[in-house]
Amino acid sequence: MTIDETSSPEWRSTNHAPLAVHDPVKGGAVTASMRVLLLGATGTIGMATARALVQRGHQVVCLLRPSRRDQNLQANAARPDSLTGVTVLWGDASDPEVWSQPSLKQARFDAVVSCMASRTGSPQDAWRVDHQAHVCALKAAQAAGVRHFVQLSAICVQKPLLAFQHAKLAFEKNLIESGMTYSIVRPTAFFKSLSGQLDRVKKGKPFLLFGDGQLTACKPISDDDLADFLVGCLDDVSRHNQILPIGGPGPAITPLEQGEHLFALLGMPPRFKRVPVGLMDAIVGVLSVLGKLIPAAADKAELARIGRYYATESMLVWDAAAQRYDEQATPSHGSQTLFDAYARWVKGEGAPDRGEHAVF
Structure with a gap:
């Protein structure tokens, strides 16, 4: 594991009193300075969380795993521009040997915040x-x-049908039973997950809908608002030892409403192409059969299952007793709305890099 030597991180927790730092937004002094290990900082939410931690005066160490396209970073110990003000370590967190390195084993932290997820x-x-x-x-x-482990999970684990949902739930159980103070955050849809059709609509192509476009709804949350919520878990004791579903501001929106809003922003008449859910079922079925013979097809079958799940399940709190998704029971946080983001993207102010998470 290559280490960025800008500082010498210590892992072990101490009982020192938190320092008072200035909050540039609210003014005055706030309780902070913790030493925080951040996992998953190469993702857009992880990068936003790194910024939020630094802005609140925390000392941040990021353990990064290079993506396939960034293998050279590990060799050069290069710091991504988006991670200014943090200490960077390179390594695969799934490798137990990484955690035996002196740079981690002999260091100290007050909290771990994980935004790490399967790519x-x-x-x-x-x-x-x-x-x-x-x-x-x-x-x-x-x-x-x-003392504290803040875990970014996903709201879709409420109805687990997919491998990654079962894996997330298994770790949630490990964390809850560990005896450590925990905050398990289950966000709704991300802006980047709902940006995939922007380019095709700009090109005059129809907006794709599954069914009538009203099968599902979500309360999308921006990277910055989610990062603010995650970092707030460190200080807000009401979020300790809790499973915390969270969405963005405003009412839940359907795919049909997303498409209508995009066309209105572009000054174009709405054009929709409706895809029957049964077509996705057929694709999943064919790939599942092929997957028994061809490993690559098995992975594609799982990706198709993921696509079908998001096409048919809302990203809201699930009311098991009523057997329905509940918009009112889904908490809101932050100030940035998906439609605000659409307006910026339409003006050419950039769309999120969906990267290796484009399937979601």
Whole structure:
């Protein structure tokens, strides 16, 4: 593991009193300065969380796993521009040997915040990252006496049908039973997940809908608002030892409403192409059969299942007793709405990099 030597991180937790730092937004002094290990900082939410931690005066160390396209970063110990003000370590958190390195084993932290998640959602990757890597991190944190573990999970684990959902739930159970103070955050849809049709609509193509476009609804949350909520878990005791579903501001919106709003922003007449859910079922069925013979087809079958899940299940709190999704029971946080983001993207102010998470 290559280390950015800008500082020498210490892992072990201490009982020092938190320092008072200035809050540039609210003014005055706020209780902060913790030493925080951040996992998953190469993702857009992880990068936003790193910024939020630094802005609140925390000392941040990021354990990064290079993506396939960034393998050179590990060799050069290069710091991504988006992670200014943090210490960077390179390594695969799912490898137990990484946690035995002196730079981690002999260091101290007050808290661990994990935004780490499987990049593909395939069963093998999900169990390696969403479960095994987190178990390794939890064991290391327990051994070092870390006080608090903030875990970014997903609201879709309420109705688990997919490998990555079961892997996330398995780690949630490990964390809850660990005895460590925990905050398990289950966000709704992300802006980047709902940006995939922007380019096709700009090109005059129809907006794709599954069914009538009203099968599902969500309360999307921006990276910055979610990061603010995650970091707030460190200080807000009401979020300790809790499972925390969270969405963005405003009412829940359907895919049909998303499409209508995009066309209105572009000054174009609405054009929709409706895709029957049965077509996705057929694709899943064919790939599942092929997957018994061809491993690559098995992974594609899982990706198709993921697509079908998001096409038919709302990203809202599930009321098991009433057997329905409940918009009113889904908490809201922040100020940025998806439609605000659409307006910026239409003006050419940039759309989120969906990267290796484009399937979601």
